[in-house]
Amino acid sequence: MTPGTRTACATALLLAVTALPAPAVAATPAPTHVDGRLPSGATYMMDVPADWNGTVLLFSHGYASGPTNPAQDAPDDATKALLLGQGYALVGSSYATTGWAVTDAVPDQLATLSAFTDRFGAASRTLAWGRSYGGLVTTAIAERHPERIDGSVSLCGLVQGGVANWNNTLDPAFALKTLLAPGSDVPLVRIADQTAADEAADALTAVVDSAQSTPEGRARIALAAALHNIPGWNQPTQTRPAPTDWDAQRAHQYEAVKGLLKIAAFNRRQEAEARAGGNMSWNTGVDYAKLLGRSSVRKEVTELYRKAGLSLRADLAVLDRAPRIAADPAAVSWMAGTSSFTGELTKPQLSVHTTGDALVPVQTESALKRAVTAAGSASLLRQAYTDNAGHCTFSPAEQLAALHTLEDRLTRGHWVGTDAASLNSRATQTDPTTPTRYVRHHPTPYLRPYDLAHPGDGR
Secondary structure (H helix, E strand, O other): OOHHHHHHHHHHHHHHHHHOOOOOOOOOOOOEEEEEEOOOOOEEEEEEOOOOOOEEEEEEOOOOOOOOOOOOOOOOHHHHHHHHHOOOEEEEEOOOOOOOOHHHHHHHHHHHHHHHHHHHOOOOEEEEEEEOHHHHHHHHHHHHOHHHOOEEEEEOOOOOOHHHHHHHHHHHHHHHHHHHOOOOOOOOOOOOOHHHHHHHHHHHHHHHHHHOOOHHHHHHHHHHHHOOOOOOOOOOOOOOOOOOOHHHHHHHHHHHHHHHHHHHHHHHHHHHHHHHOOOOOOOOOOOHHHHHHHOOOHHHHHHHHHHHOOOHHHHHHHHHHOOOOOOOHHHHHHHHHHHOOOOOOOOOEEEEEEEEOOOOOOOHHHHHHHHHHHOOOHHHEEEEEEEEEOOOOOOHHHHHHHHHHHHHHHHHOOOOOOOHHHHHHHHHHHOOOOOOOEEOOOOOOOOOOOEOOEOOOOO
């Protein structure tokens, strides 16, 4: 074969090879998705990747009001996609009812786990996790059914428990009614129905709106906010105020106070009272001057009162003299038995909170730590904080960092990497484009703690 012939053949071969279709890249199989219904009537959903890593994550969703209550197995779509991409199986139920549904939520979540095992086999590791009210459900599972899980993560959870929550929700409403509308007949407890709850919320919100127009009214709104530990920066859309910009902090609290009245103080209270069979909160024996002294925003209140030329001591005396609200013992017993905690952990738990949460203030973590320490379980608990405003405003990467840190605890047998720098590093590994916001933080005390180890401490 001549050199020219060899060149021609080589060229023809090269053209033939380049003309061949590229080999097909094998597509990643889609996760197996399952929808089902439990005997209780609750629905459930499961998503299991083809390359399941053996770990199942049981997600408990937050408070749901109204007639609809869809099942969820992850907090958001972006986090769900990341978890499935890492091989985790995801499960979660709707709970059979909406509202303060812990007596349905816990058994429905456990039944969902059983349904998962029946279909896909036993998991090598089971982690319970949940957000907001789902953090309460998760903690209830961790305390009362530890044999079903290996560990738990609570995100922005009501880890102070039910009785403490409702006591702490009562205080700002009581202060607003007493100081801004002393002649009002707005019911703060024993609310007849949701229509009455709507009317009460509207009436007290109108009082707050009117008070906002005067320096005296604004100072009193700030006092009410302080009794719930509402921070001066509590929504991601707000510009973060300077530490001594009392007016900006108060303006942000004003919106949060109205939100508390609209969301929790009346409508959700009425629903919870209906379940409990009466009023499960009280302020008999409460010293509001002492509560203010322990509040995270007490300095702001004193400065706003001074600016308004108003006597804080006199207003606190008015609160002390006002007729108090007594609880219904049977309702307290129901709420404590279903929704308060002993602090007795037998499996590791990581609890994470934003520092600027107005609905479920970061001080709930102080109540959890108090209970767990008293129960002798402190070595099993770790707490972490993200420097952000809002309720449950975590990024997907921050949530995965928490789950991976819990997994490390289970693998190693001891906690590692629970400091802010380590958590931020984990979050960055998950998503380098997202800002990392874990910080070192020590929340002030929860103002109205109550747990089953300290049943007489709800003042």
